[in-house]
Amino acid sequence: MTQLTPEQIHEEVQARYGRIADEFKLGVQTAACCGDGVNNTCCGSDDAQYDTLFSNLYSADTGWLPEDVTALSLGCGDPITLAQLTPGQTVLDLGSGGGIDCFMAARQVGPDGYVIGVDMTPAMLEKARRNQAKVGLTNVEFRQGQIEALPVTDNTVDVIISNCVINLSPDKAAVFHEAYRVLKPGGRIAVSDVVTQGQFTPEERANMAAWTGCITGAEDVADYVAAMRAAGFSAISVRDKANPDVELSGVQRYTGEVKVLSARVTAVKSGDR
């Protein structure tokens, strides 16, 4: 089976999320990362086992946000609770979508803080900017760009958040290198993402409905952690949202049947490199 190039994967991902943004209408359907908005099959497969990864996401308060924002939530976790933000911080959201996590972050960092959302899909950026006008927050900015080549200056960010996006990238090593570059020394990453225990086959990876639905682009935890370590991160932690007491960052690459997890990922740029 022919493998797609990174550029083709970006195009497929952008087409899916552009379509979701364009077709989004309040009261017509609730968006979800895993689903095509037309029928309820999950990520191009008939298997509903993945649906739990993408539901009941937040313990952070979303009640103040308009439905235009909450109904366009496409994440797989709650990076806001994970990030423990404080007033005055500069926050970067990788793959900001309709802006939900940016708005919550902006409220937490307050008027002395600043939030940058980066997304490559023009229709999503348009939704996010409209939503920003609705929520009335001025300390947020949405920039168009790829998370593998961030439009952000070196050493300027305190905390990087992201919600169900890095799994979609065809080059996770580049994403973590860029994340490391833009963080200040001592800066942190606090990310929700889909990872696996076990590896998808090349045939499964070539299924673009499943890749763009946040499943088959996901990497085995051991490979994910190795990419973070190679980028320079330390104090790396990966925990399954469904089983948070178990630390997964030290595990070997898994060889059994593929298990798909919604992970809570944290790490630090120690600044020693």
Ligand SMILES: C[S@@+](CC[C@H](N)C(=O)[O-])C[C@H]1O[C@@H](n2cnc3c(N)ncnc32)[C@H](O)[C@@H]1O
């Ligand atoms: C599953 S949605 C998540 C959106 C948002 N984080 C949320 O929780 O609602 C993925 C988003 O990431 C964006 N995205 C995916 N891959 C990207 C990349 N390589 N560079 C920039 N944006 C990307 C998509 O355009 C889409 O808006």
